[in-house]
Amino acid sequence: MSFNKKTYTTILLVVYMVVATLYVAAELQRFHHFPTKPDRSLDILVVGDWGRRGLYNQSNVAHQMGKIGEKLDVDFIVSAGDNFYEDGLIDEEDPLFDESFTQVYTAKSLQKQWYSVLGNHDYRGNVLAQLSPALKQKDSKWLCLRSFIVNSGIVEFFFIDTTPFEDKYFTDEDHDYDWRGVLPREEYLSNLLKEVDMALEKSNATWKIVIGHHTIFSAGSHGNTQELIDQLLPILEAREVDLYINGHDHCLQHISSQNSQLQFLTSGGGSKAWRGEVNQWNPKEMQFYYDGQGFMTLRVTESDISVAFYDVFGEIIHSWSNSKYTHMDS
Template identity: 55%
Template sequence: MAVLCRRNMAYLYLVLSFLLCSGFGFAELEKFEQSINGDGSLSFLVIGDWGRRGEFNQSEVALQMGSVGEKLGINFVVSTGDNFYDDGLSGEDDPAFEESFSKIYTAQSLQKQWYSGNFPLHYPYLITKLAEIFFIDTTPFVKMYFTNEEGHTYDWRGVKSRKPYTANLLKDLEVALRESSAKWKIVIGHHAIRSIGHHGDTEELINRVLPLLKTYNVDFYMNGHDHCLEHFSDKESPIQFLTSGAGSKAWRGDVKEKNRDGLQFFYDGQGFMSVELNRSEAKIVFYDVFGEVLHKWSTKKELHSSI
């Protein structure tokens, strides 16, 4: 089904049976249980900032995603947002949906569920007890996006005030994280918490979202927005910050020199990321437009109970 949200979040094909947002308001959201492999493992790809009708190497990245997806036997794909440039889709019949999505990600391995970050409300996908993924709308936390100061128009119909809206987002996220018993906890938003790319760190997220991630032992925060690939480690907690926003147009040479604390990897070209999880280990791999491995990282957890 096609899912309508606001600018650049407009449509994403999801094989789901529930409506995520409708008309001038938002529909009730619910958990969705995603199956895992028989051996208790799970793998998926992460891609962001991609919808450009195949241009800026989008098609080439998609080709390599298909190859890696087949090799890993992925369960689904996560998009970190900005799905259709420049201003989303005009409606259900906009040809850009076919031109930027259906005709681009054609590999058989990619014909799985696609989940998108930065929807108007956060909602978790419950993946048994192995992993739980929480999507949070990061756009309203940044004042210039809520007030349309950057030259783009965002659809905030149904949201009367930014302050209570973001407060409710945080409240819902806190409840979901507190109740989660998953082995791995992953939060996905569009904007970076840590980045040396064009936009840099998002101070509003550092001040308001990051404390929750630390309190409830989130393992990974994944995002797009900056058109690059990045990996930061946090010095005060186990959380890893992973940027995968290089699905099409990259910003070569647009790098900030300040605040590199915890930087493990940065690449200013096109590419994507894979995630492999099992009961005891997580593996993160970044790939370039040719499918070459750029960066690997892994971590292990002790097994306290069976999943």
């Protein structure tokens, strides 16, 4: 069978369209959440490791989040994973969802959109239930996906599913993990890293913030995550990401990088904390460590970004800010 030039060109075009369609379908899902304030500023609450039916000071942290959320008129809330302890959700009807989320975060200021990633404890349950749209029907503020992007104009948030990166979860004999949608693992991780790298490269936002459950660097009990250091960190540095925000270690923490502008922020104090395990760290990098409950706020403008950590009493215990020259500056 022979092809003339016109037929060959047509076939190439069809193949290109099919490949392009598959590629677009593989891209990270994107949401838009633009600032509504006149000055175009964006205020966000960040909390991780919380879902314990209000116990272990979860309700107290939620109360302070509500107060600070009202004061700042927050635009949305970020959950850094381990949303439901100890073993995620059983199914979409699991009462743990209401008892740990809807019935705890009741303040008016917290009835904004929640953007959530999965943690390792969530993977011990029914992952598909936690990702199900049925939960959003139960509570409209809930949104949880594996990996996705929230575009807010001046800042883009890249949410990354970090649990499948850790080797130890695949050999853990004490717990069962729901790997549906992840296997084959190598292909899943390869595609995810390519998508994240490409999305970061394409981003023209002034600020780029990456959010995952697991630590990259941490002085806490879990410590560093070597798989993320090896596979994800080089991308974040090459694409000039400003912040990496995580949970996992049940503490509040700020580590700066000596290799780039990247700041590592841990907000894992949503409930059970006070583990009493703190590792030695380079004082030039360790800006702040608090072995207790609390949460974090993030304020972003065209030229400035600022972070504050709050304890369970609603007191600011650490703050940090940075500025960038932009075309909007005079």
